Amino acid sequence: MAIRFVIFSDLDGTLLDHRTYSFEAARPVLKKLKQKKIPLVLCTSKTRAETEAIRRKLGINHPFVVENGGAIFIPAGYFDLRCLRTLNKGGYDVIQLGVSYRRIRKALKTIREKVDVKIMGFGDLKIKDIAEISGLRPEAARLARKREYDEPFILFQPEKIKEIRKAASELELKVVKGGRFYHLIGNNDKGQAVRILKELYEKKYGKIKTIGLGDSSNDELMLKEVDLPVLIRKPDGGYENLPPLRNLKRTRQPGPAGWAEALSQILNF
Ligand SMILES: [Mg+2]
Incomplete structure (x- = not known):
């Protein structure tokens, strides 16, 4: 069986354009991800309310991480969560990592x-x-x-x-x-949330390969957790100055165009 990919992605400046918040340039790749049933897990500093609105526009129904790893929202029934402490909230199983x-x-x-x-x-x-x-x-x-x-x-x-x-x-x-x-x-970060989700996906699917995409310093620990980290170019042409990361791929284009560029290369779309 083909190896299963799971994608963890930041929003602002990554899947969404830094200035316009549009994801137009990523549309064809998003469509392919859906066809191939590759989970796209949003991992953002945005709030739950904002992320829900974006998920609706994207038409995806995978778990998501809000407020820099403050909490993981998992659609009820998506994973077997018997061994974890979760909270039931609005149709989700919520794993809280942050402080109030x-x-x-x-x-x-x-x-x-x-x-x-x-x-x-x-x-x-x-x-x-x-x-x-x-x-x-x-x-x-x-x-x-x-x-x-x-x-x-x-x-x-x-x-x-x-x-x-x-x-x-x-x-x-x-x-x-x-x-x-x-x-x-609090003492939470995107990396912790990704680690928990990675384990849950492995329990569900067996071996997986993870891709992470981000553009800023708050993405560093998320990028460190994944097999294939991608650093998205900034609109000014530069890149966030991160400590060296194994396998790091830098995109040529900024924002959603860079996002699509990296995923089409990695996934052979
Ligand atoms: Mg960002």
């Missing part, structure tokens, strides 16, 4: 005072402000604000990032960098 948004919001305030730094989290911003700085439509910005495990923030004094990281770690939290924002999160 309330705790993160509180910590953001503590850090702001302690470091004496100007930072603004999504919780401090109005929907229209989020729409403006992210280029999202107001409806999408509303979904982006429904946070459960991760607070994206804007930093007005980037020179203070070291102090902020230190203050976060004293609160048992950490800061990761995505394509557009910094994020304050």
